[in-house]
Amino acid sequence: MLTVDGLHAHYGRAHILDGVSLTVEPGEVHVLLGRNGAGKSTTMKAIMGLVPPSAGRVTFLGQAIAGRAPFEIARAGLGYVPEDRRIFAELTVEENLECGRQKPRDGQRPWSVERVCELFPSLAAMRRRPGGRMSGGEQQMLTIGRTLMGNPRLILLDEPSEGLAPVIVERMAAAILALKAEGLSVLLSEQNLSFAYAVSDRASIIEKGVVRWGGTMAALMTDEAARRAYLSV
Amino acid sequence: MSHLLVQGLSGLASAASLFLVAAGLTVIFGVTRIVNFAHGSLYMLGAYLAYSLVTWLPRGHFPFWGGVVLAALLTGVIGVVVEVLVLRRIYKAPELFQLLATFGVVLVVQDLALAVWGPQDLLGPRAPGLRGAVDVLGERFPLYDLVLIGIGGVVLLLLWLLFQRTRFGVLVRAATADREMVGALGVNQRWLFTGVFFLGSALAGLGGALQVPRESVNLNMDLAIISEAFVVVVVGGLGSLPGAALAALLIGQLQAFGILVFPRITLVLVFLVMAVVLVVRPYGLLGKRPGGHAASVTLPEPPLAGLTGRGRAVVALALVLCVVLPPFLGDYALVVLSELAIAVLFAASLHFIMGPGGMASFGHAAYFGAGAYAAALLVKHAAAPMEVGLLAAPFAAGLVGLLFGFFCVRLSGVYSAMLTLAFAQIAWSTAFQWVEVTGGDNGILGVWPSAWAVPKLAYAYLSLALCLGGTWLLRRVIFAPMGYALRAQRDSALRAEAIGIDAFKVRWLAFALAAAFAGLAGALFAFGKGSVFPTTMAIPRSVDALLMVLLGGVQTLIGPVIGALAYTGLHEQLVRVTELWRAALGAIIIALVLFFPRGLAGFRRA
Incomplete structure (x- = not known):
């Protein structure tokens, strides 16, 4: 569904991605693991076109998307949920969701404000509240909902558990599994291994801009050497 | 008392005109982050177009107001042309280059207006049925100014509805906060930017067109209004529409009552207020600190090197020429x-x-x-x-x-x-x-x-x-x-x-x-x-200095010298060969910014 092949990216002179390759299959939740600064967020931004890739190929649903404008990539059906949420603070919940709305796609139940509120019931009570006056967890729900409004086929979900209370993290895991059950593919970036284990089918571990390990989540949980080499702090 | 009321009303009338221009400027800045110097030129074009349309159309209510609205829409279209031809290409250039490019547009428009409408002040017809004055507590107040206040209020209301109640408005507000995120959500920013430019330019055109019955149309309108509009926008907070409205009210009243209290320093007073506001609230009354999503990693500039062998020789030669050559030169x-x-x-x-x-x-x-x-x-x-x-x-x-x-x-x-x-x-x-x-x-x-x-x-x-x-x-x-x-x-x-x-x-x-x-x-x-x-x-002399520095390259030591020589030489030549030297200079500035969007002469890195 999504194939990333030899992706390179730079910030100024700093070489952040040094040939990342990975594949996300239809309907799977694929987690990108790695330490701080390993290149997880940059991989997502480079796939989305927010950081222009300096080399490499990205293929999504059979189309080459590397080098295209972010809005074109989004319209192709790739949704992006940023790590820092990037809620429009002055806009209400409804208006934030409106910003994400795109045309429905064939063969998919289109997302609406009501459907987002079904997925995240706590948003239903605050539809007129400005995004800036919400808690971190509520903002995280809103940013996911906003991206879903674009009716994506796959979402890039950058560290959704970061800085959230354990009870909210559990709700996030439930939401991701619900989305997976609907057939949505997810590329998740995480530092929280137990959260990743709860939701993911397969994992790729990234270090210094390269994928060092790939396999099923179950295999990773039995491979203590890999965990110690790439994940322990 | 009635005198004060009339003064307040005329302050409201100028606030209404100011608001129309400043609203466009601030909305354009909010979304595109471009400080559009040419906004005053659009205002001037609106006035000229309205003058031509209203004098050409038959007399009457409908032709007059139709002419005003048509002038505003035409100005909007001109704004879109400027956006597509020039600004669309420089959204990622450094701020000063953008400012310079829009100043290039100012120069081109000045010469175009001169060529089309001539150098003389043009006096347009008064608005039909609004020639007289009304009685306000025994004082006379021009009826047209009263209508102007009304128009200002109506436009404010319409803009509010546009920004609160339409998808376009919501997207504009979102893009003002974080335009990259809006793009990542699948919104084509190009159309958003072009739409915003049409709206802002049409508002500037409307502001200019509505001045035709009040004052003469002339070639100085552009820089006169842009300074005031800058003040309003900066005092209100760059990108904030409510801020522009508030600041327009403030500046309008300041001008109206400033004339009573300090008749000799009305111009200074306005800029003084702006300076005070910026010192107390650096981002304006209702402005926000610019967002942290600029994702730009600024690199340190390379160290500067002193002159070495060949450079020294060239400088020494130039100095010798400066000493030896003058006695052989003519007075000119x-x-x-x-x-x-x-x-x-x-x-x-x-x-x-x-x-x-x-x-x-x-x-x-x-x-x-x-x-x-x-x-x-x-x-x-x-x-x-x-x-x-x-x-x-x-x-x-x-x-x-x-x-x-x-x-x-x-x-x-x-x-x-x-x-x-x-x-x-x-x-x-x-x-x-x-x-x-x-x-x-x-x-x-x-x-x-x-x-x-x-x-x-x-x-x-x-x-x-x-x-x-x-x-x-x-x-x-x-x-x-x-x-x-x-x-x-x-x-x-x-x-x-x-x-x-x-x-x-x-x-x-x-x-x-x-x-x-x-x-x-x-x-x-x-x-x-x-x-x-x-x-x-x-202002033009400040721009001269900027052009000289940017032409030579900001991060070189010899840059300003070369830039000054090149620019002064270019200027002399242009004035000599063409009457339209402003337009030519403007076109050259635009071309330089377009083809060297990351800085001229390759001296400045991105």
């Missing part, structure tokens, strides 16, 4: 030589704060003019000789630099550029309005050099000696501890402060030093011309 060539020398020092002084200092000034003419006026005033009122004038000028300009710089160097980017512009406009307004001392628009005449320097050859040598000496001194400072500190705070203010450099003080002193040398250049300019006029510190 000598005058040009003096002007070139003055341009070099003026450019070098601006370069000193822009390059090594990393600060931008959009009002460097203020210090050039301060020096020129200081010298001229001493000659005129104290009968001082030229030598005293030349000696006093850098001190006077340096003092002005200390005063203005104290406020300006605290801000950065567009905000600092706007504040320097505001202070330059204060200086300009003072020269323009303080007629007893400065002679106002008539300037100060008879500012001649001492007898020994009257011959063109002697004056050329004097200019060369002082200007090249000044440029050399500035260069020395760049390689002195002061220069190291200046460059350190440019690359990282935080790290510089951590090793004990007082970044504010360094920036402040550098600003004043640059002002002093600009003042010396200004005084030489005054004695060379024998007169001083307020244009010495008007």
Whole structure:
């Protein structure tokens, strides 16, 4: 569904991605693991076109998307949920969701404000509240909902558990599994291994801009050497 | 009491006009982050178009208001053409380049308007049925102004509905906060930007068209309104529509009552209020600190190198030529030589704060003019000789630099550029309005050099000696501890402060030093011309200095010298070969920015 092949990216002179390759299959939740600064967020931004890739190929649903404008990539059906949420603070919940709305796609139940509120019931009570006056967890729900409004086929979900209370993290895991059950593919970036284990089918571990390990989540949980080499702090 | 009420109403009327123009400017800035100098030109075009349409169409209510609306829509279309042809290509260029490109558009529009409508003031018809005045508690108030207030209110309401109740409005507000995220959500920003430009330009056109029944249409409308609109937008907070409305009300009332209380300093008053607001609230009354999603990693500039073998030889050769050549030149060539020398020092002084200092000034003419006026005033009122004038000028300009710089160097980017512009406009307004001392628009005449320097050859040598000496001194400072500190705070203010450099003080002193040398250049300019006029510190002269620096390359030492020579030469040639030299210059500026969007001459890295 999504194939990333030899992706390179730079910030100024700093070489952040040094040939990342990975594949996300239809309907799977694929987690990108790695330490701080390993290149997880940059991989997502480079796939989305927010950081222009300096080399490499990205293929999504059979189309080459590397080098295209972010809005074109989004319209192709790739949704992006940023790590820092990037809620429009002055806009209400409804208006934030409106910003994400795109045309429905064939063969998919289109997302609406009501459907987002079904997925995240706590948003239903605050539809007129400005995004800036919400808690971190509520903002995280809103940013996911906003991206879903674009009716994506796959979402890039950058560290959704970061800085959230354990009870909210559990709700996030439930939401991701619900989305997976609907057939949505997810590329998740995480530092929280137990959260990743709860939701993911397969994992790729990234270090210094390269994928060092790939396999099923179950295999990773039995491979203590890999965990110690790439994940322990 | 009734008098005050009428004054308040006329303040509301000017607030309504100001709001129309400023609303467009602030919405365009909010989404595209471009400070559009050409917004005043669109206002002027709106007025000219309305004049033509209304005089061409038959008389009557419908043709009159139809003509006004049509002029606004046409202006919107012109704005879209400008956006698609020019601005769309430079959204990622540095702010100053964007500002310069839009100034290029100003120049082109000025000459186009001159070619189409001619140089004379045009008086349009009054609005049908609104010629008279109404009785307000026994005082007469123009009916049309009352209608204008109403239109201002209606437009405010419509804009509010547009931004709150439509998808376009919601997206514009979202893009004002974080346009990259809006793009990642699948919104094509191009259409958003073009739509915003149409809206903003049409509002400017409407503002201009509605002035036709009130005042004459002329070629000075563009820069006159853009300064006021900048003030409103900056006071309200860049990008904030409610801020623009609030600031328009404030400035409108200030103008209306300022005339009663301080009739002689109405122009200064407005800029003074802006300066005060920016000092207290640097991002305007309702503005927000610019968002942290600029995702830009700024790299330190490369270290500057002194001259080596071949460079030294070229400079030595040029200096020898400066000494040997003048006796063989005619009077005209000598005058040009003096002007070139003055341009070099003026450019070098601006370069000193822009390059090594990393600060931008959009009002460097203020210090050039301060020096020129200081010298001229001493000659005129104290009968001082030229030598005293030349000696006093850098001190006077340096003092002005200390005063203005104290406020300006605290801000950065567009905000600092706007504040320097505001202070330059204060200086300009003072020269323009303080007629007893400065002679106002008539300037100060008879500012001649001492007898020994009257011959063109002697004056050329004097200019060369002082200007090249000044440029050399500035260069020395760049390689002195002061220069190291200046460059350190440019690359990282935080790290510089951590090793004990007082970044504010360094920036402040550098600003004043640059002002002093600009003042010396200004005084030489005054004695060379024998007169001083307020244009010495008007916006176009500040732009001249910027162009010279950007043309030569900001992060090179020889840049300002080459830039000054190239620009002054280009200017001379253009004026000689074509009547449309403004348009030609504007087109060249636009072309330079378009083809070198990351800086000219490849000297400046992205």
